[in-house]
Amino acid sequence: MNNFSYARASDVGNAVTEISRDKSANFIAGGTNLIDLMKENVARPTRLIDITRLPLNKIEETAEGGLRLGALVSNSETAYHSAIEKRYPLLSKAILAGASPQLRNMATNGGNLLQRTRCYYFYDVATPCNKREPGAGCAAIDGFNRIHAILGASEECIAVHPSDMCVALAALEAKVNVTGANGERTIAFADFHRLPGDTPHIDTNLHADEIITAIDLPAQGFAEHHAYLKLRDRTSYAFALVSIAVGLEMEGDVVKETRIALGGVAHKPWRNRAAENQLKGQPASNANFQAVAETIFREAKGFTYNSFKIELGKRAVVRALRQAVEMKREPDTQFHRTSTEPT
Ligand SMILES: Cc1cc2nc3c(=O)[nH]c(=O)nc-3n(C[C@H](O)[C@H](O)[C@H](O)COP(=O)(O)OP(=O)(O)OC[C@H]3O[C@@H](n4cnc5c(N)ncnc54)[C@H](O)[C@@H]3O)c2cc1C
Ligand code: SF4
Secondary structure (H helix, E strand, C coil): CCCCEEEECCCHHHHHHHHHCCCCEEEECCCCCHHHHHHCCCCCCCEEEECCCCCCCCEEECCCCCEEEECCCEHHHHHHCHHHHHHCHHHHHHHHCCCCHHHHHHCEHHHHHHCCCCCHHHHCCCCCECCCCCCCCECCCCCCCCCCCCCCCCCCCCCCCCCCHHHHHHHHCCEEEEEECCEEEEEEHHHHECCCCCCCCCCECCCCCCEEEEEEECCCCCCCCEEEEEECCCCCCCCCCEEEEEEEEEECCEEEEEEEEEECCCCCCEECHHHHHHHCCCECCHHHHHHHHHHHCCCCCCCCCCCHHHHHHHHHHHHHHHHHHHCCCCHHHCCCCCCCCCC
16 A cells, blocks of 8 residues: 545646645546556555646637647547537547546546556566666567557567547647646647657656646548547457558548558557658559558567557558548447447
8 A cells, every 4th residue: 555645736837836846746637547557556656636626627719720628628528529529520539439438437638648558567567667667677578569569669668558539639730738837838749759769667748747738639620531440359448459540631532631640559649751641642542552551561560479460550551541531430430429428
């Protein structure tokens, strides 16, 4: 049993002051990840700063024609918000592909960005893990690495980021608004999460004294042509082996603008700008989609148990692009509201 104290932040400034004065403190929002990590003895905060009463619970229009998602809006409220369903259905579908209705009701947008990897060894404190304990080693590299990274991994860590929501946010090129002791700043989504390198214990570029206040969606939502394809061992309540978020802008049969983000393959949502540019101005043909998939996975490296992800990923890219062009919904991309989710 690890003792910890508890405080409820009264406003954003107070939350920043609280987190700045104690290096071992953690914010707690929905608690769906942090409490599990505490139960497993992976996270041992000495103080919890409860941020759930802060006024960061709104979805609002931005001056640029986009939407601002408060950090404390729940994943369910976000996915079922009428403006998200209409203008950013890719985001709605990605969120609803994750977790369960009960978890999505508790989970917050800020917490979703900061959820930690699902690497089995990270959760098992009896095994070496550089992310949990820098310098300890990585049990996954020579261990059971079926769910691990095939892109952007390092010799220190081959974990993947587990979020679905973040894959859509990467494709949409969202921005993350944060406030810290030095004031406010905005982080482009591509710069928010990190690759492991030789500091795999640092997941993001958020500073220790900063709180996420909101996520901004740009005006372009790719509502006409998008797809979120999540491939996993079970069709619900499982993390992605590979997931693909696609947003396309079409002019007839020609692709004008392309966004492709991948989940389940790297330490952060993965984009390959060269592959995206390859498709711009080209006909939406399977041959072109296949060429894009080859570019994305050209540098991919499998480990003992996860090499299958490379071929799976290529096929998923082609299928998601085809779905986005035709806007066909296949069974594993259909998500239904359940009786426990808000209407
Ligand atoms: C069984 C299970 C299955 C799941 N399946 C999926 C899935 O398939 N796909 C998926 O995407 N996710 C899945 N999840 C993860 C779930 O989406 C996350 O746990 C959730 O989004 C975290 O949000 P939270 O508000 O509960 O965060 P918390 O647990 O409260 O916090 C998580 C971390 O974020 C920090 N934090 C929270 N809010 C802020 C803020 N505003 N500013 C700064 N720091 C902050 C906390 O200090 C903590 O470090 C699953 C979770 C469980 C338990
Ligand atoms: S892959 Fe990363 S999280 Fe998993 S055991 Fe290795 S260092 Fe730890």
